[in-house]
Amino acid sequence: EVQLVQSGAELKKPGESLKISCKGSGYSFTSYWIGWVRQMPGKGLEWMGNIWPGDSDTRYSPSFQGQVTISVDKSISTAYLQWSSLKASDTAMYYCARQRDDNTGHIKIDYWGQGTLVTVSS
Amino acid sequence: DIQMTQSPSTLSASVGDRVTITCRASQSISNWLAWYQQKPGKAPNLLIYDVSTLESGVPSRFSGSGSGTEFTLTISSLQPDDFATYHCQQYNSYPLTFGQGTKVEIK
Numbered sequence: 001e002v003q004l005v006q007s008g009a010e011l012k013k014p015g016e017s018l019k020i021s022c023k024g025s026g027y028s029f030t031s032y033w034i035g036w037v038r039q040m041p042g043k044g045l046e047w048m049g050n051i052w053p054g055d056s057d058t059r060y061s062p063s064f065q066g067q068v069t070i071s072v073d074k075s076i077s078t079a080y081l082q083w084s085s086l087k088a089s090d091t092a093m094y095y096c097a098r099q100r101d102d103n104t105g106h107i108k109i110d111y112w113g114q115g116t117l118v119t120v121s122s
Numbered sequence: 123d124i125q126m127t128q129s130p131s132t133l134s135a136s137v138g139d140r141v142t143i144t145c146r147a148s149q150s151i152s153n154w155l156a157w158y159q160q161k162p163g164k165a166p167n168l169l170i171y172d173v174s175t176l177e178s179g180v181p182s183r184f185s186g187s188g189s190g191t192e193f194t195l196t197i198s199s200l201q202p203d204d205f206a207t208y209h210c211q212q213y214n215s216y217p218l219t220f221g222q223g224t225k226v227e228i229k
Contacts, residue, residue: 035218045158045166045209047218061217062123095165106154106213110177112165
C-alpha cells in the first residue's frame with residue numbers, strides 16, 4: 001500500500017526556520033516525483049514544486065521560488081519542505097504528493113500525504 | 123502560468139441529482155487534466171486523470187469530458203458521500219495549477 005506520512009503540526013513564530021517531512025513507503029521512492037501543495041485556510045490548492053528523488057532534480061512554481069526549499073534524502077525515502085524565515089502568511093496546510101508519469105511525460109498527483117498544518121503567529 | 127477557472131464556486135444539489143462542474147483553462151492543455159475530491163479536514167483524492175480516465179476504485183457515476191480549454195466533471199446521480207469540494211488541475215506544463223475549487227453542498 002502506497003503511503004505518504006507527514007510530520008506533525010507546527011506552531012512557529014515569525015522569523016523562525018522550519019523543515020517538515022514526508023516519508024514514502026509501499027512503492028519505489030526513487031521512481032516517482034514528490035511534490036508539495038499549499039492550502040491556505042479556506043482556500044484552494046497551490047502547487048509549490050516537486051523533486052525527483054533519484055537525482056534531486058527540483059522544479060519550483062515561480063510563486064514559491066526563493067521562498068522555500070524542497071529536498072530529499074532517498075536513503076530514508078523522505079522528502080522535505082523548508083523555510084529559512086517564516087511569515088504569518090505561511091500559515092497553511094501543506095501536503096506532500098506523489099506524482100505519476102505513466103510514460104507520457106506529463107505527471108499527475110495520485111497519492112497525497114495527510115497534510116502538515118503550519119501556524120505562524122507571534 | 124496557465125490559469126484554471128472552475129464554475130460554479132458553490133453548487134447546491136440533492137441526492138440523486140445529476141451534477142456538472144466546469145473547468146476552463148487559459149490556454150490549451152490538450153487532455154492533461156485531473157479532478158480531485160476533497161472532504162473537510164482531509165487530503166484530496168484523485169478521481170479522474172487524462173480528462174476522462176477513472177482512477178482505480180472510483181465509482182462509475184463520476185465521469186469527465188472535454189479537450190483543449192474546456193472540461194467538465196459529471197456526477198450522474200449524487201450520493202451522500204459525494205458532498206465535498208472538487209478541484210481540477212492541469213499538468214500540461216509547469217507550474218502545475220489548480221482551479222479554485224467547487225463546493226458541492228446539500229440543498
